[in-house]
Amino acid sequence: MNQLADTAGFDRRASWMAEHLAPRKLLALGQWLVTFGLCAFLVVPVVMSIMAGLTVNYFRGISSGLTLRWLVQVWTQYHGSVFLSLEVAAATLAVTLLTGVPAAYALARSKTRWARIVEELIVLPIALPGLASALALIVVYGGITAFRMSVWFIVVGHVVFTLPFMVRAVAAVAASADLRTLEEGAASLGATFAQRFFTVVLPNLKPGIVAGALAVVTLSVGEFNLTWMLHTPETKTLPVGLADTYASLRIEVGSAYTILFFAMTMPLLVAMQRLGGGQVELMRRADAAHGAADKNE
Incomplete structure (x- = not known):
């Protein structure tokens, strides 16, 4: 049975x-x-x-042979655009750090309705097409010839476009770190505002600052719509040069430029991905530590 x-x-x-x-x-x-x-x-x-971009003739394929001719040609003609894009991205990053981090800190600490309104206004450029933002800058500042013809005109456009990403990244970390409690503890020990900001606030905001910085640099290097409206023949960045190569009707040249573009942007994307994974791990460990502390209590 x-x-x-x-x-x-x-x-x-x-x-x-x-x-x-x-x-x-x-x-x-x-x-x-x-x-x-x-x-x-x-x-x-x-x-x-x-x-x-690596074949002698695209229409014949690999059978036509491999070559670096197109890469050399693109670098010879457009290496200035590469360095200009890096300069614009570095200047954009510097401005967004100097303005975005304090703004995010102030917005995270403030609980008023006005702070939420300011936050929405900062994010507004993301909702607008890049061409619309560029046109607005041209209408307002286009009459200043020296400014209009300089690379700083593009930098201003990139700051308008990327600042929301810096503010949101830093504000999110600031909100989760409970900075008010940390600052009150430092103040009770006699720390001044400057000491609290540089020794308590900034170290706790570091993950958000790094994430925002990577987003700003990546977006600045790859931004086309806004840059295309703001650039001049003397201020041609990497994406604008890419469009020019494809307009040349020689697909090998355009593809070689694409390889150059990937060589610049992929390391930034990989760094952002690794940073995101690291932040997830840190948050997981922090949650586990808080959970253990709660159990002990």
Whole structure:
């Protein structure tokens, strides 16, 4: 009897597994297939574009041979755009750090309705098309010829576009760090406002500052719409140069420029991804520590 019961129980478990696990495996397999299909849909064109910049003749393919001729040609003609893009990104980062970090700190500490209104106004440029923001800058400041023809005109446009990302990143960290409590503790020990800001506030805001800085630099290097409206023949940045190469109707040259663009932007994207993973790990450890402390209490 016991053997019959065990056999019946085994049969029931096997039947349940066949009914429930098989559909789950099929669902998981379908999800993987869809994921790989989407990755291929996105990655294959990028790979083909890179290969086009390394082949002698795109229409003949790899059989025409591989060459660095197009990369050398692009670097010779547009290396000035590369350095100009880096200069614009560095200047944009400096301005957003000097203005965005204090603004985010003030907004995080303030609980008034006006602070929320200011926060929404800062984010407003993200909701507007880049062309609209550029047109507004031209209408207001275009009459100042020296400013209009200088690279600082593009920097101002990039600051308007990227400042919300710096403010949001820093404000989010400031809100979660409970800076008010930390500052009150430092003040009770006799620390001045400057000492509290540089020794307590900034170290706690570091993850948000780094994340915001990477976002600002990446967006500044790759921004096209706003830059295209604001640039002059003497202030041509990397994305504008990329558009010019594709307008030349020589796909090998445009693809070689794309390789150059990837070489600049991919390290920034990888750094941002690693930073994001590090922040998630830090938050997980902090939550675990708080949980352990609560249990001990």
